[in-house]
Amino acid sequence: MVNFEASINAIKAFLPDKLQHPRVGIVCGSGLSGLADEFKDIVIVPYKEIPGFASSTVPGHKSAFAFGLLGNGEGVPVVAMLGRFHPYEGHSLSSVVYPIRVMAKLGVKDIIITNAAGSLNPAIPVGTSKFFVVVQDHLALPNLTGMNPLLGPQTSFDLPRFLPLSDAYSPSLRRLAFLAAHRLQLKDSALAEGVYAWVSGPSYETPAEGRFLRQAGADVVGMSTIPEVLAAKEEGLNVMVLSLVTNFVVIPDTYRSIKDEVKAELAGKKVELPVAQVVSHEEVLTIGKEKAGVLMKIVENIVDSL
């Protein structure tokens, strides 16, 4: 049974007065826990000390909140999730979004959710200048087919039963992201805009699935974030999502036919079978750690402008 009061009391027992009411929430994606490195007066609250919290089992995800002050002057009180929960770990959707609801109850008004994602869009390549995507919309096949975190009894009668999602991603926060990139003198191309496709994982996409998602209108694909977006919207928060593009999803225009290769082989030709490009979580983490600093600067700049 959900007991927000017990969770909140346990958290507050760790916090000095100035950190009791964080204004901004941040969710750190794979390899992105370095986002909290700039916090002043940081207080770490391990999830295992909070009733109702699960633990993350994914490499690159710590299991703790970091509270602190971020930005110029006195700084804004913020809270970051150093590690999130994914449904593929076996967590229920309500456990996945529980920390988001707790952040809302602690006083968070704006939430910046980050993730590592694969690129489906040739105009958003990896390893060159375009490595962050400000999410403008999402495509969530699990939501459309019965895996929606808002299914079932609501945690409060005050929440909307039928949540509109035509404005899920706050235009004013997205504006601040692009202004931050400008102030930080990032290349114009460093920050793209696009649609995030949520898949359950944990397997990465087949080429056919990648092509399907691209044709359906998605620019990047990942295994998290959308349940958190839905819960945050339901709780009335302003939401922004930043994806770090860590790899390309292979999307062939055509498949090389093994049948034809065999015919060629039987006709006496030397044949080399295709070797697929494969993605790994280690690769995802390496890029995450490399770019966490830039992402932190963008987030800090946004927080300064709120």
Ligand SMILES: O=P(O)(O)O[C@@H]1C[C@H](O)[C@@H](CO)O1
């Ligand atoms: O938590 P995020 O979405 O950043 O993690 C991504 C998606 C999978 O959990 C994992 C795959 O490498 O990285």
